[in-house]
Amino acid sequence: MKKKLIGIIILYTSLGQASFEENSRRYMSYGELISSLTAIFSIDETTFSYISQDCKEVTANNKSDLGYNNSLTGEAIVSSPNSGYLRWISNCTGNYIASISTKSLDTLNLVSKTSQDYFKSAIRVANELNLYQLASIRYETLPPEIQDDFINHTFYLVFGPDEVFNQFGLADAKVFKAEIKAHLLKTSRSVLEALNIVMLNYLMRDEFLSY
Amino acid sequence: MKHLIYFLFILSSSLSWGQTISNQLYLTKLSKALKGTVPTLAERQELDAAESAHTDNSYLLGKISEYTRTAYFQFKMKTLIDEHFRVNASVKPLDIPSPYNFNYAAKSSYDYLVEKIIATNMSWDSLLLAKSYTYDFFKYPYYYSTDKDFYKNILNSKDHWDMEADLQQAPNSIPIILKESVDFDPQDPRIAGVLTTSRFLNRYQNTALNKNRRRAAAVFRSFLCDSMVAAIPAKTTDSEKTDFDVLLPASSLGSSDASAKTDIKTEEQLRRELRKNDPHGTLPGCMACHYKLDPLGKTFGLSAVGLSDKTSPGALIYKNNNHSVNIPVSGVGELAEKIVQQKEYVDCQVNLFWKWFIGQDVPQTTVRHNQLITQFENSGRRPIDFISYLVQTPEFKIRPVLLTENQILARKASKVLKRCYDCHKDQDINLQMKSWDMTDFPYSDKTEINDGLLKQINQALDLEGDGASRRMPPPESLWQPSPEELTILKTWIANGAPDYTGKRQVQ
DSSP: OHHHHHHHHHHHHHTOOOOGGGBSOOBOOHHHHHHHHHHHTTOOHHHHTTSOHHHHSOOTTTTTTTTOEETTTTEESSSSOOHHHHHHHHHHHHHHHHHHTTSBGGGOSSSOHHHHHHHHHHHTOOTTOBHHHHTTSBGGGSOHHHHHHHHHHHHHHHHOSHHHHHTTSSOOHHHHHHHHHHHHHHSOOBHHHHHHHHHHHHHTSHHHHBO | OHHHHHHHHHHHHHHTTTOBOOHHHHHHHHIIIIISSOOOHHHHHHHHHHHHTTOHHHHHHHHHHHHTTSHHHHHHHHHHHHHHHTSOOOOSOTTSOOSOGGGOOOOOHHHHHHHHHHHTTOOTTHHHHOOEEEEEEEEESSOEESSHHHHHTTSOGGGOOOHHHHHHHSOSSSOEEEEEEEEOOTTOTTOOGGGGSHHHHHHSOOOTTTTTHHHHHHHHHHHHOOOOOOSSOSOOSSTTOOHHHHHOTTOTTTOOOGGGOOSOOSHHHHHHHHHHHOOTTTSGGGHHHHHHHHHHHGGGTTOSSSOOSSOOOEEEEEEETTEEEEEEESSHHHHHHHHTTSHHHHHHHHHHHHHHHTOTTSOOOHHHHHHHHHHHHHTTTOHHHHHHHHTTSHHHHBOOOBOOHHHHHHHHHHHHHHHHHHHHTTSOOOOSOSSSOTTSSSSOSOHHHHHHHHHHHHHHTTTTTTTTTOOOSOTTOSOOOOHHHHHHHHHHHHTTOOOTTSOOSOO
């Protein structure tokens, strides 16, 4: 986990980020961050209870990580997402994915129709196939188009089309996705692990965090 | 090669800064700004289809209308308003089901009022003028009322709650949460929206020393954008200590230590004692805030744990850019009515929405500000109408802009100078500035005037000596600039005191 996290941080920092004070962008607030996660991961009543308290509401543990407002001063505890947010989102991405891992692929936004069809056909399992079962499939063994689809679909889910990402002016979507793919292929890992890494890299970006 | 592509990408981005954004980015901004979530896959696809059918404008307009009526929007607005009043904001986003009833937090009259204003798009003035309240209270497993006791003093006797009788009738094992409403006469002078809620009054507690000035300061800050820095610390980090302990450790009023008792028995005695060692309250500088805090604080005079059934007269007094306001009021209800009639109130609330939906550091020209005020008035001061207008403005639709080093420096310097201006704003100063506002860069079109003003700041803060011999702020001020803040100002002036666009005010 530690090794994986370091790898992610290196990938993350190499793409260049700017802090809140260095831009006129507004970061999403603590409540919005959580609402966005529940929307992206399609959290519903059944999966909600599996998510840890620190990932679904503001608690004493995550207040400063999420930029909670200090009611004494009227200002956010931290002015921009920092290493605390990185720790929080690392933990919570895994937590959210784990909470939805038993759901049928058909009900998941996280996997595109193309990939769903591929996985079902490859394993010859019908609707029962879920993310948990994807843990047995290695990302590098997927056909290249499914590898790309996996990255493109999740990217679209978080950022929208490439043009949205590009207009922030921080990085080029194509270069970014190519870097993510290269990073995933460096080491053998399951589709579930790959999903974790991909989502984590997206959810740390300014293009997600700000507007 | 990869770096070359990235360089070319950044170059092409930099050449097109400030351009209008694409529809998909606009949808993203709308969704995040109004709902606080990313758009759904379906919405993105619908927008693509609308673009093909040339109905994208009406689709996006429909989204603004839809988003501003969602529970997400209400939650977001509630959070922003909570933060504005500096009450602890809600911690649970809406629309997330809670499996346990015990997680339900009883809502106070403040919560219901703010939610109602947003949900029903009531006039923004209702924050001050509303006369109706709803609140929750638990009957079992324990008696807990957010506001029932708070209002009972001013309700008719027939409305008084017989708690004992109710508790006797309550079942033994079922938690009961009840909702109750109280409606006061629209002309009731004792009632003033959020100001007469327990949450507001408890947040800004009255003490023998502050005499409701904390509440008055909150009113000035929240509704007139006049923030003040307390010269006397209200609390220390040690929660055991009170104002009296801080000011006079040996006071019999403040200390529980019997050996530390003195002969001081009354506040007047304490004040006389304080003046021997602490000049606060006797210096003209202190009156920069007290002349307006004291009369407004009096309107809260009779409100402690519960509301009083009598009004407490006071006055709305302040100065702003040589414009003086001095309005005696019979109580907090009339105070609220007078506040919403002030130009400074409208300016402040328009700027508040601007900060929330466009960005605090996005400058407004005077012409633009006046347009916004007209729009705010034309929309009946209804928040959803005004927000819907704001998110359709060119300022909202502009793509994210990377700031230059000088632009960042101007924003950082502005934050520090705001602290100075908070105390100096009421001074009658004619420094040939375009406006008496230390954060309104550039100060003047004339370099020599800017140069003179910057020298005054430099000298007052002794920036050359890193603040070692500074005259300002005075020693009794609670705010003392940190070394980092002094460095920011020093660097800002050394760089020619750039304005928000990065243009130097002096060479």
